[in-house]
Amino acid sequence: RAYPAGLLAVIHNNSSSFCSESKECLLFDLVCRTADYEVRHYDPVKWVSTDAEAYFMGVGAAMAFRRLFKYISGANEDGVKMDMTAPVLVKIPEDRKMWEPAIYTLSFLLPSEYQDNPPNPTNEKLYFTDMPDMKVYVRSYGGWMLSLTSKLHSHILIRALDRAHAPYNTSFHYSLSYDSPMKLLNRHNEVWYVAEGEPVCTVPQNPPTGSPKPQL
């Protein structure tokens, strides 16, 4: 099968050390790196997505995960079974109110074979998402992607970006998980903010006093 130009550069198997379990992972170019974050460039790529109206990692998110898993296990119009890819992506709105559930969007990366022409889901709650070409600020962390750790790392990343005067889209962030629940050690997770304009990778000259680095 011939892939459209550029696609194989987007996804490939185990090219990064944290892509150890899946046949295909999302590939990126490293733009630059500081002590606090990486800037990466991603090519456009298609995901299969579903929304969960719930608190993060709650029942709604588990059900959303199951819907996506059913889709790759054959719950689609062609009855096609696909390999699981990495990472699993969760889009999280930034300014959610405490008293109302937020809409989280969970997405699985479509395998390269189905990027162009994915089989339609049989569940109407699933839809395709075309992620544009983009640059993101990335903070990586180990362990489990739980609501609290994800929030902690997004706060640490925000502080670093604000210190560096690095503009990013403040309305949402992505939380990513690269491992199945079977993997217990060396788990890899990330939090992303989408860069706006030219990404900033310079370390500020005078870190403000009175805001010590958070201890992990």
Ligand SMILES: *[C@@H]1O[C@H](CO)[C@@H](O)[C@H](O)[C@H]1NC(C)=O
């Ligand atoms: C990639 O996968 C192949 C086959 O599964 C394995 O032999 C190789 O060591 C892996 N490479 C990395 C960098 O993990």
Ligand SMILES: *[C@@H]1O[C@H](CO)[C@@H](O)[C@H](O)[C@H]1NC(C)=O
């Ligand atoms: C930030 O993201 C939101 C939600 O995806 C989008 O509607 C908005 O246009 C983005 N802002 C900018 C400046 O791109």
